[in-house]
């Protein structure tokens with residue numbers, strides 16, 4: 001492994017945006033997960049990039065959401081440059097993000113994605129049904145407990161955080 005995972009910096013923004021455009025295409029704007037992020041900033045200390053040979057080759061970001069009254073993180077987007085895929089960068093980026101999220105007091109992470117991939121870092125399918133803003137295949141709704149028992153207690157609607165109602169890491173919903 002010759003890359004380095006470091007915190008995303010302001011100047012990485014355009015490169016991350018380019019990577020996301022290349023990885024997801026314009027269809028990304030129609031996804032439920034995008035709607036949850038629209039108009040809301042990513043969690044500042046939870047953006048990470050993979051750097052190799054001076055190049056930005058991968059990125060992960062997390063967004064704050066509300067599930068019912070519970071503050072949660074939404075993992076994604078996660079992307080790795082096409083020629084660099086399959087080397088472990090995606091897993092490495094997620095591990096770093098998950099560790100930092102736990103360290104800063106977040107209690108639970110959810111995402112919409114492929115279970116066979118995300119189970120490698122501990123995600124599992126939710127047994128209860130959450131409501132998303134748009135159609136989502138329930139088999140792709142995954143979660144990871146950072147504080148034991150939080151995931152099982154999640155229920156209701158997954159909502160975008162209101163811009164004037166920031167969600168904090170203390171799990172108490174809104175601050």
Ligand SMILES: CC(C)(COP(=O)(O)OP(=O)(O)OC[C@H]1O[C@@H](n2cnc3c(N)ncnc32)[C@H](O)[C@@H]1OP(=O)(O)O)[C@@H](O)C(=O)NCCC(=O)NCCS
Nearest residue numbers: 023076077078079080085086087088089090091114116117
């Ligand atoms: C998904 C993505 C981030 C994975 O990054 P990566 O650096 O290639 O992943 P890793 O190298 O850490 O892991 C690769 C392993 O996971 C497997 N894998 C990758 N995507 C998978 C998927 N969707 N389902 C099941 N397994 C998957 C690979 O087959 C590989 O397996 P191996 O270790 O047995 O060879 C990358 O493929 C990508 O950018 N895709 C386009 C954007 C995207 O779909 N993002 C995810 C949705 S938010």
